[in-house]
Amino acid sequence: MDMVKVKINGIDVEVPKGSTILEAARYLGIEIPTLCYMKEINEIGACRICVVEVKGAKSLVTACVYPVAEGMEINTNSKKVQDARRMTLELILSTHNRSCLSCVRSGTCELQRLCQEFGVENESRFDGEKCDVTTDDSAIHMVRDNTKCILCRRCVAACAEQKVAVIGVNDRGFDTHIGCTFDVALNEVPCVSCGQCIVNCPTGALTEKDDTDKVTAALNDPSKHVIVQTAPSIRVTLGECFDMPIGSNVTGKMVAALRRLGFDKVFDTDFAADLTIMEEAAEFIDRVKNGGKLPIITSCSPGWIKYCEYYYPEMLENLSSCKSPQQMFGAITKTWYAKKMGIDPKDIFVVGIMPCTAKKFEVARDDESASGYPDVDVALTTRELGRMISRAHINFKALPDEAFDNPLGDSTGAGTIFGATGGVMEAALRTAAEWLEEKPLDNVDFKEVRGTDTIKEAVYKVAGMDVKVAVTSGLKGAHELMERVKNGETFHFIEVMGCPGGCVNGGGQPIQSATTRSFVDLKAKRAAALYEADADMPLRKSHENPAIKMVYEEFLDKPGSHTAHHVLHTSYVDRSKDVIR
Amino acid sequence: MKKRKSTLPFAGTKEQEAQLMTVIDEHRGDPGALMPVMQKAQDIYGYLPMEVQSMIAKGLGTSIEKVYGVATFYSQFALTPKGRYTISVCLGTACYVKGAQKLVDAITKSLGIGPDECTEDGLFSLEACRCIGACGLAPVMTINDEVYGRLTEKDIDGILAKYKA
Incomplete structure (x- = not known):
């Protein structure tokens, strides 16, 4: 493999030719923040959070798409870089619906985290023209709130990667917004409900339709025998909702949590x-x-x-x-x-804990009611279960x-x-x-x-x-x-x-x-x-x-x-x- | 400004469709085929309604959302049909200060259509354009190739009547 020598933050490193600055920095354990970047799927250099200083370059360059060259000297953390990133965040915030306290992504929002990291002190420093596109809650499984969208296009890339491509970028300038063709509702286009757009959204713009209230109501209804089932994958992902390492098997704690939430049977x-x-x-x-x-x-x-x-x-x-x-x-x-x-x-009342937003569509399908009643009453995602556990103030990690x-x-x-x-x-x-x-x-x-x-x-x-x-x-x-x-x-x-x-x-x-x-x-x-x-x-x-x-x-x-x-x-x-x- | 979308029914002909298919066949497989195909489709139909965008998407193996995204990004693409008579009111600086907006308002009042819209009978469409280089005649409007200058809103009904006949 051809290698090139570069210097990042004063440290010499040899990296494969053709690497981007972002990749090169990772060889040194230097993490450059990104927002719109998704490896191989969305490398568009649009959000400008990953800007770095390259010696001799006229302006800051986007690390996610800028290839390294022999002898290049890069500073990922100069004052100029930090100021630029902060300004970029302030400008993103200028059109953002900043109702963070009530946002379901508060705590997992990438924009919020970057604002904290870069010391954005006044989230209202600029006030831009707001997008007037209304919320689309037409689909059974999800909601799109364009007022929280930062136009990173990650959902568009994820949807295209799924060969579905029913969402994209419409109009231009301040009117630019993510939507479906001719701005029809999501339930009028062939969206397959996979939810890959949601897991790739950095903010609260795309969220599953929250059905936890339906489950809580059933749990509080003495006439209902409420049975929960957990899909195979939930036991190895639920821990992530409680900051446990990726790949933790939490089967026992998950069962304990469900019992404490009041389900009559945990299956x-x-x-x-x-x-x-x-x-x-x-x-x-x-x-x-x-x-x-x-x-x-x-x-x-x-x-x-x-x-x-x-x-x-x-x-x-x-x-x-x-x-x-x-x-x-x-x-x-x-x-x-x-x-x-x-x-x-x-x-x-059967509740499914599912890794999946399409399961919300599935429970409502025809020919899925063997007993004459819907086979499954509500399908919750792993995230919704995590939310129910947090809401019940169950200390998940301490559960037996x-x-x-x-x-x-x-x-x-x-x-x-x-x-x-x-x-x-x-x-x-x-x-x-x-x-x-x-x-x-x-x-x-x-x-x-x-x-x-x-x-x-x-x-x-x-x-x-x-x-x-x-x-x-x-x-x-x-x-x-x-x-x-x-x-x-x-x-x-x-x-x-x-x-x-x-x-x-x-x-x-x-x-x-x-x-x-x-x-x-x-x-x-x-x-x-x-x-x-x-x-x-x-x-x-x-x-x-x-x-x-x-x-x-x-x-x-x-x-x-x-x-x-x-x-x-x-x-x-x-x-x-x-x-x- | 967000693009206006047509509310009129699609009235494409078999001949137009055949023409479009020929264009698509010529460009199939080319990288960057989308824009030229959309331009030619607009030449054929006068605008790019959903039915046409759908044909383009299927023909080129792309998604209709992608076509729509391009159509709404570039001002050259129209989502509303042109009438038999296209009324174009110049909103360039000179015309504007001489009251061109009042002409637009008068036309809207008379025909019931706003900019980028077409009357239901397909006779008139209205658009606002940038300077056409006839500032000496400001405010100016054109109807197809006819130029009308030094207008006031009082002139509008009389001019339109000629075309309605």
């Missing part, structure tokens, strides 16, 4: 993930043996499902008809469990470790790894391979489908057959893979997760700054905690889950049965026509 979506595998593996085997539609494509990710309905309606037949684990959980709770416990399903309730809290390692890209595929293979070969697997680790690559492919020999599988996460990967399938490439089984890296990086997860997202492999760190948990589990194959066996014995009979179809499967709709695009 685990991992159980339903195991149930999903029973149905999906059976569906896969059935399609292979009986000439059904292949490749079968997983249906756990509601963002992906909505994307498929909008952009690939011709692939809807390929989707597994399995409901997602969240919905299967609700369905089995309000049917089998309700009957077993003698509770009327109308009195059961507690265990899930039975029986819907029983799970296997297979269910746990659903939270990472490749997890559903691996879990399904563990069960399908064992069923097809009719003997126990020697090795349950299907490592080829792990990792954060956008597309992973493998061929497994199962019962004499070459099973070609592909796994993708992020809708850009889904787009690429669907095009390949349409062009005739053969796969038997495809897993798609809507968010890059899978649920661990879902749109409902705790927000990390763009600096962290750019330079820490968030997806891998969170996923590693899930794979570690899987390895430690006594049972690692879904079909060995004793609670699953019980549900089939008492209620469902066998995977794919008539009852299973009624309770655990759903249908999809072609949404390609009813939107503006």
Whole structure:
């Protein structure tokens, strides 16, 4: 690799040619603040927070896009630099809705943090013309408040990276604002509700629709039996809401917190993930043996499902008809469990704690009410749960470790790894391979489908057959893979997760700054905690889950049965026509 | 100022669509194809309504939001149709001090359309333009290629009547 010598803040360093000043400084452990910058996705040098002084240059340069050159002398921290950054912040604040006290992002707002760091003393030093675009709360999962938008364009980049691209920059000058085409509402364009725009927003401009009040009301309603389920990934991300390190597994504390919030039962979506595998593996085997539609494509990710309905309606037949684990959980709770416990399903209130904003859309879908009542009543994001815990003044870090309730809290390692890209595929293979070969697997680790690559492919020999599988996460990967399938490439089984890296990086997860997202492999760190948990589990194959066996014995009979179809499967709709695009 | 959007129904013809498709085919795959295609689309349709932007987005494999973002950034792109007669009132410095704004107001009162709007019958559209170099005749307006100078708001109805006939 060609190297160049540069001097940063008086320290000599050799860095690869072509590095930006921002990257070069990181070799020395010097962090240059950024705001609009997202590595590889939004390198536009627009916000000017990262400006630095380069000896001989006429003006300050933006470190995020300025390449280093041999002999360059850089000062990242001179008075001129600090003054410029402070002025930039004051100018951003001049058009910003500074209602920080009531802002949901107070404490995690990147603008707020920079203002503190750079000593902005008067947030009203300048008063600019305000954007008159009204709040868009048309979508079921999120709210956009343009008065808090700083036009960093990170959401636009995230949306484009998802191959959705329904938001962009409209008009110019003081009128510049983020919006949809022709300024129609978000629910009139093919937004898939993935929430990647939200987790990439530095301020409170983009937020999930907060449903915590609905849950609090249910918890305070004595007629309601309130059941909570936690998605696989929540246990390795919730700790971040309480300043714990990325990748901390907080399963026990999470359960303890939920119990203290007053939920009648604390169950685990991992159980339903195991149930999903029973149905999906059976569906896969059935399609292979009986000439059904292949490749079968997983249906756990509601963002992906909505994307498929909008952009690939011709692939809807390929989707597994399995409901997602969240919905299967609700369905089995309000049917089998309700009957077993003698509770009327109308009195059961099921809350899902999800890594996902699209889950808010999913709970409202048609054909998701096995008991005659919605399978799930409210889906909260990890962030909303964090908020409920804080509001209840629970000292999360000091909580003891507690265990899930039975029986819907029983799970296997297979269910746990659903939270990472490749997890559903691996879990399904563990069960399908064992069923097809009719003997126990020697090795349950299907490592080829792990990792954060956008597309992973493998061929497994199962019962004499070459099973070609592909796994993708992020809708850009889904787009690429669907095009390949349409062009005739053969796969038997495809897993798609809507968010890059899978649920661990879902749109409902705790927000990390763009600096962290750019330079820490968030997806891998969170996923590693899930794979570690899987390895430690006594049972690692879904079909060995004793609670699953019980549900089939008492209620469902066998995977794919008539009852299973009624309770655990759903249908999809072609949404390609009813939107503006 | 935010761009005005048309509220009139789209009335594109098959011929116009065929022309646009030819333009798109010529530019498909070119980096930076969007702006030239949008310019030609505006030549064909006179403006860039949602239906046209959608065709451009699909044709070039980009998003309609991206097309709209460009359309609202550059003043050369219009989101409202032109009438058979385009009334252009000069709001350059000389015309402005001689009362051009009163002409705009009078036209708005007479036709019920503001700047960048088109009458429902498609006859007139109104726009404000910058100096057309006829300051000696200020205040000036043009209707298509006809120039009218030294106007007062009292002249407006009479002039418009000629075109309504």
